[in-house]
Amino acid sequence: MELTIAHLYPDSMSLYGEYANVAVLRRHLEVMGVEVTVRNFSCEDTPDFSDADFIYMGAGTEKRQKSVLIAAPHYTPALQAAAEGGAVVLFTGNAMETLGASVTDAKGQVWPGFALAEFTTVETDRRTPGDVVASPALWDAPAVGFMNKCSLTHGITTPLFKELSLGFGNDAEHGPEGYVSGSVFATHLTGPVLVKNPDFLDMIIRRLFARKGWELPERLPVLPHEREAYNVTLRELQARIK
Amino acid sequence: MRMFFAIILCKLLRFAGKLVGKGSSLPGQYALKLCPDVLGRVKLPSCVIAVTGSNGKTSTVEMIAAILRKSGRTVVYNEEGSNQIEGVATLILCNSTFSGKMRGDVLLLESDERYARRSFKWFHPTHFVITNLYRDQLTRNGHPEWVYNAILPAIHPETTLVLNADDPLVSCFAEGHEKVKWFGLDRCSISTGEHHGIYHDGARCPVCQGRMEYDWYHYEHIGRYHCADCGHHRHDTDFAVTSLDLESGKLTIDGDTEISLAFRSIYNVYNILAAWSVCSLAGADKATMASVISNYILKNGRMVQFTLGNHHGVLLTSKHENSVAYDTNLAYIRHTKEPCQVLIIVDAISRKYFTGETSWLWDIDFDQLNCEQVKKIILCGKYVNDLAMRFDYTNIAAEKIACYDTVPQAVGALKAGGGEELYVVTCFSDRDKLLDLVQREQ
Numbered sequence: 001m002e003l004t005i006a007h008l009y010p011d012s013m014s015l016y017g018e019y020a021n022v023a024v025l026r027r028h029l030e031v032m033g034v035e036v037t038v039r040n041f042s043c044e045d046t047p048d049f050s051d052a053d054f055i056y057m058g059a060g061t062e063k064r065q066k067s068v069l070i071a072a073p074h075y076t077p078a079l080q081a082a083a084e085g086g087a088v089v090l091f092t093g094n095a096m097e098t099l100g101a102s103v104t105d106a107k108g109q110v111w112p113g114f115a116l117a118e119f120t121t122v123e124t125d126r127r128t129p130g131d132v133v134a135s136p137a138l139w140d141a142p143a144v145g146f147m148n149k150c151s152l153t154h155g156i157t158t159p160l161f162k163e164l165s166l167g168f169g170n171d172a173e174h175g176p177e178g179y180v181s182g183s184v185f186a187t188h189l190t191g192p193v194l195v196k197n198p199d200f201l202d203m204i205i206r207r208l209f210a211r212k213g214w215e216l217p218e219r220l221p222v223l224p225h226e227r228e229a230y231n232v233t234l235r236e237l238q239a240r241i242k
Numbered sequence: 243m244r245m246f247f248a249i250i251l252c253k254l255l256r257f258a259g260k261l262v263g264k265g266s267s268l269p270g271q272y273a274l275k276l277c278p279d280v281l282g283r284v285k286l287p288s289c290v291i292a293v294t295g296s297n298g299k300t301s302t303v304e305m306i307a308a309i310l311r312k313s314g315r316t317v318v319y320n321e322e323g324s325n326q327i328e329g330v331a332t333l334i335l336c337n338s339t340f341s342g343k344m345r346g347d348v349l350l351l352e353s354d355e356r357y358a359r360r361s362f363k364w365f366h367p368t369h370f371v372i373t374n375l376y377r378d379q380l381t382r383n384g385h386p387e388w389v390y391n392a393i394l395p396a397i398h399p400e401t402t403l404v405l406n407a408d409d410p411l412v413s414c415f416a417e418g419h420e421k422v423k424w425f426g427l428d429r430c431s432i433s434t435g436e437h438h439g440i441y442h443d444g445a446r447c448p449v450c451q452g453r454m455e456y457d458w459y460h461y462e463h464i465g466r467y468h469c470a471d472c473g474h475h476r477h478d479t480d481f482a483v484t485s486l487d488l489e490s491g492k493l494t495i496d497g498d499t500e501i502s503l504a505f506r507s508i509y510n511v512y513n514i515l516a517a518w519s520v521c522s523l524a525g526a527d528k529a530t531m532a533s534v535i536s537n538y539i540l541k542n543g544r545m546v547q548f549t550l551g552n553h554h555g556v557l558l559t560s561k562h563e564n565s566v567a568y569d570t571n572l573a574y575i576r577h578t579k580e581p582c583q584v585l586i587i588v589d590a591i592s593r594k595y596f597t598g599e600t601s602w603l604w605d606i607d608f609d610q611l612n613c614e615q616v617k618k619i620i621l622c623g624k625y626v627n628d629l630a631m632r633f634d635y636t637n638i639a640a641e642k643i644a645c646y647d648t649v650p651q652a653v654g655a656l657k658a659g660g661g662e663e664l665y666v667v668t669c670f671s672d673r674d675k676l677l678d679l680v681q682r683e684q
């Protein structure tokens with residue numbers, strides 16, 4: 001069993017610990033007997049998604065996101081084709097914004113996105129960093145994490161998270177957050193989202209096995225400390241909500 | 243008249259606050275309400291020094307004060323670390339006459355990097371030292387470029403900027419500013435051609451996002467760099483550490499002044515150099531500066547020695563949510579020679595606010611502890627599972643690692659066995675949980 005991960009801009013779209021999303025996915029897949037190849041693409045590269053099963057981009061600063069958007073037109077068709085072909089796409093933090101039709105920066109300049117979805121984003125001069133507890137649309141256990149955004153995203157009708165009991169959604173406090181359509185997943189949650197949310201990780205693994213036509217084991221692997229760490233974070237955050 | 247009453251109110255509230263052990267922000271807060279522009283009305287000393295940046299503010303300010311006092315100046319500074327506008331107002335007004343003239347030859351301010359513009363709306367420093375900009379408390383700060391943009395409006399054209407030339411983002415403050423002095427570290431024994439660390443914030447040019455090239459790195463993204471696309475580069479320095487031997491604890495400034503290090507950390511080197519640079523500009527002479535700064539032991543208590551069972555312990559205060567602070571302390575441990583154990587505590591992520599954010603653990607290069615002399619690593623605190631998971635992704639053998647849910651449990655285990663040197667890496671938010679259980683050395 002072989003699988004390829006394409007990690008876009010690990011050197012620049014890296015606000016904190018984004019690489020761990022790829023590391024934890026790889027570790028789990030390897031425990032399941034999958035041979036994983038990770039291809040890293042830098043800003044100077046034209047990414048090749050021809051054999052990519054999982055495509056990931058993490059959060060960056062506003063400036064770095066713009067350098068991604070400058071490069072975007074060169075491979076937008078390739079990314080669209082990969083997503084339509086069933087590659088699992090996960091964009092986190094402000095990488096999520098690039099999947100939409102456009103990002104309007106704080107000075108009013110409009111930057112076209114990858115256009116995998118019709119939503120649009122407007123940057124603001126106010127930053128809302130904060131802890132998050134979210135209700136997922138696709139799995140049961142609440143998602144936990146952190147958001148570090150200065151933008152509002154409008155026009156999403158299929159959010160990844162139905163509502164937030166803690167945190168700022170796409171365009172409103174406690175509002176729906178993220179985006180999902182087919183095999184494309186996006187959330188403004190920042191950092192090692194899959195490390196912090198074992199159920200999110202398992203959902204991605206299930207989608208990847210389905211794409212490959214592999215039979216899923218009866219139980220997905222649970223590695224040490226993962227569930228305990230999640231439980232502590234959820235407990236602490238929920239205590240704050242009360 | 244309002245200034246007069248604001249000064250009286252501030253002094254009274256400060257006096258009362260001291261009696262009941264209250265902090266130093268409140269008097270300034272009320273004074274500012276009474277007279278919002280009071281800081282613009284008070285006559286300040288001719289020398290106003292401000293220090294900001296992610297790391298090293300408190301230590302640098304403490305050393306500047308020590309040098310200038312030894313040089314015969316009367317220095318007023320915020321020793322309690324209240325570095326936002328309210329604390330600054332308290333400091334200035336409590337040291338002013340009722341007619342609004344501040345006492346002292348030098349006003350020295352540790353300035354919060356995000357709120358500097360609020361303080362400096364009403365007055366501006368004659369010298370503004372910017373030490374570095376790293377990933378630091380992103381739960382408050384967003385990210386380093388966001389902090390850069392927050393500091394920018396605080397810079398007055400007449401202020402002399404004293405900048406760390408080795409930090410590519412800090413160097414951007416010089417753009418379009420006439421009065422700039424640079425400090426930096428020449429190539430030395432710790433310099434490497436390769437980047438070390440989990441992430442590389444110098445990989446991309448902060449001006450144009452082009453690929454940066456480095457002649458050498460001192461640590462993380464600090465070093466000699468240039469951008470092949472736009473030409474952004476490390477500037478030649480006005481003040482430099484021209485040689486450094488961390489192992490023997492010696493450095494040379496400007497080729498002729500040798501300084502001994504009480505604490506052999508790269509941080510300490512930069513803090514000393516920053517203090518040296520601005521004191522030099524303020525007129526201190528080399529001999530006085532060297533006499534004060536050589537073997538200077540910081541009083542801010544970031545390094546504490548103690549005894550625990552048969553262990554001699556050294557607490558290296560890091561900052562949670564600040565991977566560079568962790569990395570430099572881990573580098574310090576890596577360069578020790580004797581067998582040791584390392585205790586890492588992550589219990590409360592901040593002492594000032596609540597957050598459950600642990601992403602920063604993934605930015606720390608814990609593999610630095612993968613060395614012969616580190617015999618055991620003890621992890622503990624509420625977030626011990628997050629720590630343990632992070633260690634699962636290092637090359638450190640699992641049998642070297644022990645986990646405990648609480649600090650007392652970890653301390654109990656340490657007491658029960660072993661006599662190696664013990665290094666403790668944790669934050670202000672958690673260190674007293676350990677220090678309350680050990681015997682401190684004076």
